[in-house]
Amino acid sequence: xxxxxxxxxxxxxxxxxxxxxxxxxxxxxxxxxxxxxxxxxxxxxxxxxxxxxxxxxxxxxxxxxxxxxxxxxxxxxxxxxxxxxxxxxxxxxxxxxxxxxxxxxxxxxxxxx
Amino acid sequence: xxxxxxxxxxxxxxxxxxxxxxxxxxxxxxxxxxxxxxxxxxxxxxxxxxxxxxxxxxxxxxxxxxxxxxxxxxxxxxxxxxxxxxxxxxxxxxxxxxxxxxxxxxxxxx
Numbered sequence: 409x410x411x412x413x414x415x416x417x418x419x420x421x422x423x424x425x426x427x428x429x430x431x432x433x434x435x436x437x438x439x440x441x442x443x444x445x446x447x448x449x450x451x452x453x454x455x456x457x458x459x460x461x462x463x464x465x466x467x468x469x470x471x472x473x474x475x476x477x478x479x480x481x482x483x484x485x486x487x488x489x490x491x492x493x494x495x496x497x498x499x500x501x502x503x504x505x506x507x508x509x510x511x512x513x514x515x516x517x518x519x520x521x
Numbered sequence: 522x523x524x525x526x527x528x529x530x531x532x533x534x535x536x537x538x539x540x541x542x543x544x545x546x547x548x549x550x551x552x553x554x555x556x557x558x559x560x561x562x563x564x565x566x567x568x569x570x571x572x573x574x575x576x577x578x579x580x581x582x583x584x585x586x587x588x589x590x591x592x593x594x595x596x597x598x599x600x601x602x603x604x605x606x607x608x609x610x611x612x613x614x615x616x617x618x619x620x621x622x623x624x625x626x627x628x629x630x631x
Contacts, residue, residue, distance in 0.1 A: 412564075441618060448530060450623035451565075451607060466618065498565065510557075510619065512565040 410434055414499050414513035421489045421520045429484040429516050431499030437511070438504035440482035442466075442474060444495040445515070451498070457482055459504055489520040523548040523612045525622035533628045534598050542593040542625050544582075544608030553611040554584055554591040555619070560604045568593075568606070578602070598629045 415430045431440065441456040443466075453466030455474040463474050471493060473485045482501075486493055496517050500510040524547040534540050546552060556568040569577045571584040571591060582593045591608060608622040 443621075448623060450527075451621040453618050456618050500565075509567055510565075514564055 412499055412501055412511050412513035414497075414516050416516060417514065418517050419519070421486075421518065423490060423520060425489050425520075426485065426487050427489065428486075429497055429499075429518075430481070431483065431513060432481045433499075433501040433511070434480065435501065435511065436479070437501035438479070439502050440476065441500045441510070442472075442482070442484045443498045443500065444468065445498060446495050454484065454497075489518075491520045494518060494520045523552070523610055523620050525608050525610050525620055527606075527608055527622035527625050529625045530623070531626045531628065533630060535630050536600055537597050540593075540595045540598045540602065540627065540629075542606050542608075542627065544591045544593065544622060546589050546591065546608075546610050548589075548610060548612060550612065551586075554582070555609045555611070556580070556582055556591075556593050557607040557609055557621070558604050559607070560601075565607070598627075600629050600631055603627055603629045 412433045438459045442454040443451045445451050452468045454468055454472050455466055457463045457476040460479045475483045496515045498515050499513040502510050526545045528543050554571045557565055558568040559565040580595045582591050584591050605624050605626050607624045609619040
């Protein structure tokens, strides 16, 4: 039982490159989330998926897209990376209606040069 | 709109001293409040929630609706308490994503 798995753990991109961050959970959770963590800014919600088949914007969605591939997987795509997207990205999941008990992945450290 | 404020970015205390991590919130309804913790090289995890009124690792937090606060307290800090602490608010029961504060880094000095 791996919980929430994120790949890759580290990534360096050049400005303008694209990439997809992968997230998978094996806890049969309905809801999945993408956050970014920046010094002094805390955790900010990028996108979330309350249940399979739905996605919604969070606080800072610009420059990102998401795909809820199936119940287990929720990916985050940067189409044209910018230095302002340098951050640590966390995926989280929980059961629908229990969003206070979030289970987090170990994070992806992304640097955009 | 709901908002969570953690006024201290960094809090340093000596081992054995009391700890209080401040959290204030802004929400017109009846929120649910939580504390999450991220220890070094570990995943972010739920520490405690106000509805449970529990003590976890010696930490407690009381919801004060009059002062709109949910401060995290521990009477005697330990070195292993050093971590990043986030206060979070659930605007309604379950279906809206948590709103996190900016976090406070606690450093316990031996």
